[in-house]
Amino acid sequence: MTLYREAKKNSWASIKRSSVFRSLYLSSVLYSFAFEDVDNPFAIYKFSIDRNGPYEKDVSDALEFLVKDDYLEFEQDGGSDVFRLGSHPIPEFETAETNEYDWIKLIVDILNIYGEDKIYEFIFRDPEYRRGVQSDTPKTLTVNPQNESVRFLKQFEQAFEESISGANYYDKQEYLKLYFEFLFSKILNKEI
Amino acid sequence: MDFKQFVQDNRLKIMEVLDSERIDIVNSIPIKTLISKYLQPFWRDRPNKQAFYMIKIHEEHALKVSYAGVEDELPTAIKEVLKTHNCLTVNAEFQIVDAESVKITEELLINESKKDLVVFFFGDKGTELVVRGKQIEKVHTFYTEEDKAKYLEKYHISAIEDCLVDFENSYLKRAGVNPLFFATRATVNRIEANCTKKNILRNKPESVFRDSLEHYLNDKTQHTFTKENELDSQRELDLYTEADGKNYLIEVKWLGQAVKTDESEFTSPMTGYHAKHGVLQTVQYVQELIVRMNFNLHCGFLCVFDARENKSPINYDNHNLIYRDNQELIPFFEHHFKKLKEIKVDNITLR
Numbered sequence: 001m002t003l004y005r006e007a008k009k010n011s012w013a014s015i016k017r018s019s020v021f022r023s024l025y026l027s028s029v030l031y032s033f034a035f036e037d038v039d040n041p042f043a044i045y046k047f048s049i050d051r052n053g054p055y056e057k058d059v060s061d062a063l064e065f066l067v068k069d070d071y072l073e074f075e076q077d078g079g080s081d082v083f084r085l086g087s088h089p090i091p092e093f094e095t096a097e098t099n100e101y102d103w104i105k106l107i108v109d110i111l112n113i114y115g116e117d118k119i120y121e122f123i124f125r126d127p128e129y130r131r132g133v134q135s136d137t138p139k140t141l142t143v144n145p146q147n148e149s150v151r152f153l154k155q156f157e158q159a160f161e162e163s164i165s166g167a168n169y170y171d172k173q174e175y176l177k178l179y180f181e182f183l184f185s186k187i188l189n190k191e192i
Numbered sequence: 193m194d195f196k197q198f199v200q201d202n203r204l205k206i207m208e209v210l211d212s213e214r215i216d217i218v219n220s221i222p223i224k225t226l227i228s229k230y231l232q233p234f235w236r237d238r239p240n241k242q243a244f245y246m247i248k249i250h251e252e253h254a255l256k257v258s259y260a261g262v263e264d265e266l267p268t269a270i271k272e273v274l275k276t277h278n279c280l281t282v283n284a285e286f287q288i289v290d291a292e293s294v295k296i297t298e299e300l301l302i303n304e305s306k307k308d309l310v311v312f313f314f315g316d317k318g319t320e321l322v323v324r325g326k327q328i329e330k331v332h333t334f335y336t337e338e339d340k341a342k343y344l345e346k347y348h349i350s351a352i353e354d355c356l357v358d359f360e361n362s363y364l365k366r367a368g369v370n371p372l373f374f375a376t377r378a379t380v381n382r383i384e385a386n387c388t389k390k391n392i393l394r395n396k397p398e399s400v401f402r403d404s405l406e407h408y409l410n411d412k413t414q415h416t417f418t419k420e421n422e423l424d425s426q427r428e429l430d431l432y433t434e435a436d437g438k439n440y441l442i443e444v445k446w447l448g449q450a451v452k453t454d455e456s457e458f459t460s461p462m463t464g465y466h467a468k469h470g471v472l473q474t475v476q477y478v479q480e481l482i483v484r485m486n487f488n489l490h491c492g493f494l495c496v497f498d499a500r501e502n503k504s505p506i507n508y509d510n511h512n513l514i515y516r517d518n519q520e521l522i523p524f525f526e527h528h529f530k531k532l533k534e535i536k537v538d539n540i541t542l543r
Contacts, residue, residue: 010225011259016437051432051439051487079488080437109221112259113228120434124416133418159196163203164210174210177219178333182195185334188343190411 001071002104004085010112014077014084018052020063022119025054025141027107029128032145033153034103034172040143041100047141049132053123054141106173110180121187122180127152130192153179198334205330217310217323218331222257227312227319227331230262232340234270235314244296245278246304247312251323253284254310261285281309301327347413349435352493353532359408360535367541373400373499374539375451383457390539391499392458393450401497402444406431409442417442430477438490443477445470447534448499464506467496471531472513472521479524491528498534506534 003023007015015023028042047054063083066072070088074081111119123129127148132141141147157175160167186192199206210219217223231247247270249257265286273280273291281290294300296313301322305311311322318337321328330336347355363369375392394400402419409417415433431442447462471494478492498506514525 009259011263018437051485052434078438079490081488109225113221113225115229117437120437121416124418156195159199160206163196163199164207166207167210170210170215174215174219177221177224181332182334185332185339187416188335188339190343190346190416192416 001066001090002101003108004072004083005090006105006108007112008085010108012112012116014075014082015116016077017060017063017081017083019116019119020083021047021052021054021056021059022123023104023107023111024056024059025129025143026111026119026122026126027104028143029126029141029147029149030107030153030176031103031143032147033150034176035099036145038099040145043143045143047143049129049139049141053120054129106176110177114180114184118184118187122183125183125186125192156182195334202333206333208328208330210333211326214323214326214328217251217254218321218328220255222255223310223321224331225259226254226257226262227321230259230266231312231314231319232337234266235319236341238314241316243274243278244316245274245314246280246296246301247314248279248281248304248309249283249286249312251308251310253282256284258285261287298327343414349413349415349433349440352409352413355409355412356495356532356535358412359405360537363408364404364535364537365540369404370540372404373397373537379451379455383451383455389449389501391448391501391537392539393446393448393499395451395453395455397446397448397450397497397499398444401446402431405442405444405495409433439488440490441478441481441492443470443474443492443494444497445494446497446499448497448501448537461500463500464504467498467506467534468508468513470494470496471508471511471525471529472518475514475521475525475529476518478528479521482524482528489528491530494529494531496532496534497537499537503534503536 003020004015024042024045025047028040028045028047031040031042045056045059047056049055063072063074067074067083067086070086071090072083073086074083076082111122114122128141128143129149131148132139153175156179160170160175160178235241261284265282265288269288270280270282270286273288277291277293278296279292279294280288283289301311301313302325305322306325313320313322313327319331321331364373373393375394380387380389380392406417406419409415409431415435417431417433419431430444433440433442445462445467447464447467449461450459451457452459474492474494478489481487481489481492496506508531511525514521
């Protein structure tokens with residue numbers, strides 16, 4: 001619900017089913033970079049990989065539940081399953097100002113810079129996703145603090161701190177924004 | 193890109209973006225979103241790039257700008273007023289609160305930005321940002337607007353046929369590429385002395401064709417193509433991509449003759465018959481993906497590499513394999529399948 005609410009603020013009328021999985025995966029896999037000493041609340045998700053990218057059955061079931069109770073509306077758009085906020089008011093627990101809320105908001109805000117249609121390209125270049133795709137079966141993704149994406153981000157942060165004076169004053173959000181910009185440069189330059 | 197090296201090589205430019213006095217504006221999500229998603233595309237769409245203009249917005253308003261407002265105002269009021277004015281001031285809803293005609297100079301931009309205003313300047317090279325008395329030429333740390341423009345010049349999936357014409361006419365004929373497909377003359381002669389065939393392919397040509405196609409499409413199109421076999425070992429010949437939220441598949445087939453794995457003989461010739469059956473196989477897979485696997489496939493393409501010595505026209509028999517023998521596939525054939533023009537491949541270096 002937070003994802004949909006924040007997306008709406010960013011002027012996204014609806015979100016594709018695949019984008020829900022992808023956005024939540026990115027929220028999950030990158031969380032431990034920003035909150036090192038906190039248990040990752042997104043660790044409840046067990047992502048596997050299918051043709052559309054990350055997939056999580058509980059999230060899929062949750063979407064069906066939210067549609068059934070009118071929290072979300074479902075429609076087919078150009079063959080894609082898309083969802084938008086429904087008539088049921090957003091429950092109170094979803095409006096609480098928590099780390100999870102702020103984190104999803106940050107991820108959605110960053111993705112909005114590049115547009116929903118580019119999320120696939122970001123996923124494709126996500127280090128943990130690359131590891132998952134290239135590993136032998138079963139193709140699963142891990143969101144624990146040692147995942148490849150967090151490891152990469154830490155190296156990224158270190159590169160800035162070693163080369164740029166004052167960089168150790170940047171907060172994790174700045175690095176996260178730079179990280180997505182770095183991945184976007186790879187998209188533009190057709191690098192993996 | 194090695195980012196450690198990049199950061200070291202571009203220290204000064206990066207520090208300009210991450211300058212502590214301006215980072216809260218320059219690297220803020222609303223400013224980046226405004227430029228990337230709205231203002232730069234708006235500038236790109238205006239034909240006369242010499243008609244410079246500027247848009248000013250208070251720093252506080254910029255950081256809480258309404259994207260819905262931007263979407264409403266840019267294509268309507270702002271587009272209209274820019275016909276007669278070149279300096280607009282907007283509020284957080286991106287509504288015009290003041291419009292002037294001024295002589296735009298660097299001094300003006302800098303002075304205006306010292307009044308707690310974020311100034312967007314639209315010159316002949318794109319959108320520039322002026323914040324707190326400083327012109328920020330490089331808004332993005334890792335890429336430039338030129339990178340973005342070059343990216344947009346690459347082929348979109350809708351122009352894949354044009355892309356493959358270049359692939360056939362230039363890439364496949366390159367001296368460094370063409371020999372990759374063909375067995376060496378020594379190998380051919382070892383199998384058949386005085387063989388006159390010049391287009392004998394290497395062993396497992398499907399993988400070489402697929403990989404070269406993947407490499408080319410990843411370089412020349414806006415999209416990222418991946419091998420299907422990374423996801424499903426049964427479909428190792430296919431390429432897959434997603435463009436604008438829609439999924440596409442390319443099935444690769446080849447015609448001609450190749451060397452067998454043990455290099456003891458040539459394979460049986462793959463003829464037009466195999467191309468015809470390639471259509472059926474691709475459409476069957478399209479049906480399977482859509483119906484059984486609930487996969488939102490927009491289009492499945494068949495790409496046939498034709499390395500036959502004699503490239504006589506292929507008789508697809510009016511696609512009777514579909515229309516006469518497999519009528520349940522007709523909707524998938526007509527709505528979600530496209531046979532690309534065969535790609536002719538010939539050995540240009542007889543070794």
